[in-house]
Amino acid sequence: MQGKPEYPVWCGLAFERVCLQHIEQIKNALGISGVICGVYSWNYRSQTPQESGVQIDMVIDRDDNIINLCEIKYSKSEYEITAAYEKELRRKADVFQRKTLTHKGVSTVMITSFGLIDNQYTNDISRQLTIDDLFNM
Numbered sequence: 001m002q003g004k005p006e007y008p009v010w011c012g013l014a015f016e017r018v019c020l021q022h023i024e025q026i027k028n029a030l031g032i033s034g035v036i037c038g039v040y041s042w043n044y045r046s047q048t049p050q051e052s053g054v055q056i057d058m059v060i061d062r063d064d065n066i067i068n069l070c071e072i073k074y075s076k077s078e079y080e081i082t083a084a085y086e087k088e089l090r091r092k093a094d095v096f097q098r099k100t101l102t103h104k105g106v107s108t109v110m111i112t113s114f115g116l117i118d119n120q121y122t123n124d125i126s127r128q129l130t131i132d133d134l135f136n137m
Contacts, residue, residue, distance in 0.1 A: 008074075011074045012072075012073070012074045014074075015072060015073075015074035015113060015131075016057055016072045016074075018131075018134060019057075019058065019070075019072050019111050019134065020058065022134040022135075023039050025133060025134050025135065025136060026058075026060075026070075026111065026129060026133065026134065027060070028136070029129050029133035029136065030060075030068065030109070030127060030129070032060075032062060032064070035062050035063055035064050036062075036063040037060050037061060037062045037063065038059075038060075038061040039058060039059070039060050039061070040058075040059050040061070041055070041056060041057060041058060041059065042054075042055075042056045042059045042096065042100075043055040043056070044095055044096075044099050054091070054092045054095040054096065056069050056070070056071070056092055056096060057070055057071055057072040057111075058070035058072060058111075059096075060109075061104075062104075065103075065104045065105060066104055066105045066106075066107065067096075067102060067104045067105070067106045067107070068107055068108075068109045068126075068127075069092065069093055069096060069106060069107070069108050069109065070108075070109045070110075070111055071089065071092075071108065071109070071110050071111070072111045072112075073110065073111070073112045073113075074112070074113050075112065075113055075114065076113075076114075077114055078112070078114050078115050078116060078117045079110070079112040079113075079114070079115070079116055079117065080116070080117040080119065081110075081116060081117075081119065081121040081122055081125070082121060083121060085121070086121040086124065089108055089124065089125075090124065093106050093108060107126035107127070108124060108125055108126060109125070109126060109127045109128070109129065110125050110127075110128045110129070111128075111129045111130075111133075112128065112129075112130060112131075113130065113131045114130060114131070115128060115130050116128050
């Protein structure tokens with residue numbers, strides 16, 4: 001299966017499931033283990049042809065008035081945020097804020113297998129976690 005085009009998709013879905021099964025470790029890595037949180041995924045389906053939908057892998061809605069929008073990305077090495085992907089992350093946060101009418105602070109967290117390549121497009125990422133954070137107690 002490793003050589004087939006479906007393999008990267010499978011890896012991404014499997015990594016996402018692992019992350020969803022390690023919520024407590026993610027909260028601990030973010031330093032919010034003592035904060036009551038709701039954790040869920042979120043999507044918005046476009047209502048008109050002029051807009052496009054949004055899917056957020058994991059939303060951590062914290063009782064301390066902060067919402068972490070978590071993007072989960074599997075890659076075989078450090079993940080690189082491009083200009084186009086940075087624009088997409090900003091759009092996702094904007095749509096989330098507009099459609100949920102939240103007054104909480106919103107920040108983006110990247111959860112990747114091996115971290116991020118540090119470049120000019122990582123400036124708006126408030127935190128980054130790796131697979132190692134999922135298995136620390």
